[in-house]
Amino acid sequence: GENVGLHLPTLSVQEGDNSIINCAYSNSASDYFIWYKQESGKGPQFIIDIRSNMDKRQGQRVTVLLNKTVKHLSLQIAATQPGDSAVYFCAEKVQGGKLIFGQGTELSVKP
Amino acid sequence: NAGVTQTPKFQVLKTGQSMTLQCAQDMNHNSMYWYRQDPGMGLRLIYYSASEGTTDKGEVPNGYNVSRLNKREFSLRLESAAPSQTSVYFCASSDIQGGFSQPQHFGDGTRLSIL
Numbered sequence A: 001g002e003n004v005g006l007h008l009p010t011l012s013v014q015e016g017d018n019s020i021i022n023c024a025y026s027n028s029a030s031d032y033f034i035w036y037k038q039e040s041g042k043g044p045q046f047i048i049d050i051r052s053n054m055d056k057r058q059g060q061r062v063t064v065l066l067n068k069t070v071k072h073l074s075l076q077i078a079a080t081q082p083g084d085s086a087v088y089f090c091a092e093k094v095q096g097g098k099l100i101f102g103q104g105t106e107l108s109v110k111p
Numbered sequence B: 001n002a003g004v005t006q007t008p009k010f011q012v013l014k015t016g017q018s019m020t021l022q023c024a025q026d027m028n029h030n031s032m033y034w035y036r037q038d039p040g041m042g043l044r045l046i047y048y049s050a051s052e053g054t055t056d057k058g059e060v061p062n063g064y065n066v067s068r069l070n071k072r073e074f075s076l077r078l079e080s081a082a083p084s085q086t087s088v089y090f091c092a093s094s095d096i097q098g099g100f101s102q103p104q105h106f107g108d109g110t111r112l113s114i115l
Helices: none
Strands: A010-014 A019-024 A032-038 A045-051 A056-058 A062-067 A072-077 A086-093 A099-101 A105-110 B004-007 B010-013 B019-025 B031-037 B043-049 B064-068 B074-078 B087-094 B110-114
Touching: A010 A019, A019 A105, A032 A062, A032 A072, A045 A056, A045 A062, A045 A072, A072 A086, A099 B043, B004 B087, B019 B031, B019 B087, B019 B110, B031 B064, B031 B074, B043 B064, B043 B074, B074 B087
Parallel strands: A010 A105, B010 B110
Antiparallel strands: A019 A072, A032 A045, A032 A086, A056 A062, A062 A072, A086 A099, A086 A105, B004 B019, B019 B074, B031 B043, B031 B087, B064 B074, B087 B110
16 A cells, blocks of 8 residues: 655664664565665665575675565664665565655664 | 756746656666655656656656657656645666666656645
8 A cells, every 4th residue: 555654764773883674565576676775855876786586685884685485675784874864765676677665764873 | 977867956836837857867778767755755656768769657647747858868747737746756767787677776856846
């Protein structure tokens, strides 16, 4: 169904701690997943992606985990910094190459 | 490289006015997309163009039209603006490499208010 809430889920972490942002996706046939970061007043910025033939992928300070059994995706950010404060969206690729975006999670990093 | 460029960045319209939002990408991508983003929500697909010469409806196409002018440019038109179309509009582009989908790259958006 469509999200109608006006308030994003929020995650508040202390600078230097690890952050975990979770996402449930809807389509068991989706084969490609992306995490985006969106700062205020900007467009979504690509962070990391993962294909359905993998269950883990690592980047610089970020790791994405994919659990196809329960249709769950997570983004782990190591040693979170104030510059990581933003809204994070997961997206799944469905038929025709289109992306379906999650509602987003707002990450707030306390110095 | 500029990536994806959207114009204008801000616009205020009156109900019933028309407007075209412009988008251009310099990455030689085949596919282009228009999304809208409302407060507290993720992006919803309005229209997309899988390749030059083709366009298809997305999740929320009503009240909009698009034109894929050439490979670089994809415009979104509001023929008769309504307050419900107040939103932030994002354009994106992407491609396929080696048979695999690549991430969509986004512009910085057009903030549109309709009074």
